[in-house]
Amino acid sequence: TNLFATMMGPRIPINEDFDGLKRIHANPDIFVIENFLDESSCKDLIEKARTKKLEPSPVAYAGWTEDFKDLVELAAKGPVSWFAILGAWLQTKDDPSASQFDLVIHGVQNYVVLLFLAVGGIAAFTKLRADGLKEMRTSTSTTLDDLNDSDGGTTTFVRRAADLFGSSSSDAARDASLFEAPTVIRYEAGQVLKPHFDANRSAATEDANRGGQTLATLLVYLNDVEEGGLTRFGKLQANTVGADSEETKLTVKPKLGDALLFFPADASGTFDERTEHEGCPAVDEKWIARIWRHTVRVPPPYGLAEEALAKI
Secondary structure, rough: HHHHHOOOOOOOOOOOOOOEEEEEOOOOOEEOOOOOHHHHHHHHHHHHHHHHHEOOOOOOOHHHHHHHHHHHHHHHHHHHHHHHHHHHHHHHHOOOOHHHHHHHHHHHHHHHHHHHHHHHHHHHHHHHHHHHHHHHEEEEEEEEHHHHHHOOOHEEEEEHHHHHOOOOOOOOOHOOEEEEEEEEEEEEEOOOOEOOOOOOOOOOHHHHHOOOOOEEEEEEEEEOOOOOOOEEEEEEEOEEEEOOOOOOOEEEOOOOOEEEOOOOOOOOEEHHHHOOOOEEEOOOEEEEEEEEEOOOOOOOOOOHHHHOOOOO
16 A cells, blocks of 8 residues: 555645544545535535435446456457367377468367457456445435525535635636536445545546546435435545444545545546545435536536536
8 A cells, every 4th residue: 555655646635724624544535525515505415415316326337438448458369369279289189281370270260259258258357347336335315406595505515615616816617617517425324335446547538528537535414314324435544533432444424515526536637546435334314515626528428518617
């Protein structure tokens, strides 16, 4: 981890003077922001999510293109080549008229057939893995992109996030154009989000239509949770905030209105494996709202429309 840390560049800048900002871990930087949203905004976000209707939370297989490419390359250079050569030898060894040219032809033919079969098998494996990832997340969620209510929870959340990621001279609408639309997520008793990453090693390819790499994650806890539902960073040592003092890893306990901020990748988009995190099993119901800050403009339907940005 220490070696990996030296490879990471600086994170994106934020407003270090933001009210309530408290660093709970350094390298990688992780912050808690006390009272990021007031109670009325939190309740409004929950109510708007209930009204819009929550659906099972989607889970994407981030990095599948890199995995697929790596597996195909490994197969092509290894087993496919070996078995193609072995097959060609078996096909010609008992034929006294077979020449070295015949051996090469058989080898090439075998290679093509075996590579085709390998690609098909890898594609099936990739799909099976993607389907299996659905078990990682058992919550329900919905996105909120309507900013018509200037004093509502959604608009307040986006405006506050733009203030956090911007500066005194920056344009709030421009800052918010880098956000995905806020997502409200509900965890009922027993529901979890297993260890995962918010950044994507293949972001340039897979997330090109949603702003590229995820450079920051901003979570706001919309209700107090007495038991369960901790946010846990499994690769970081404990500097526990409001959680079980016996926990050996960094954990944060949900508190109404407080926000959690971390950086899944550095400012250049380099994936930071140290920010792996999970939503521990809920005992009491837990509500959160999330904004992902990307590299470039996030177009609708993932990001906010121009009309919405103009209302910030």
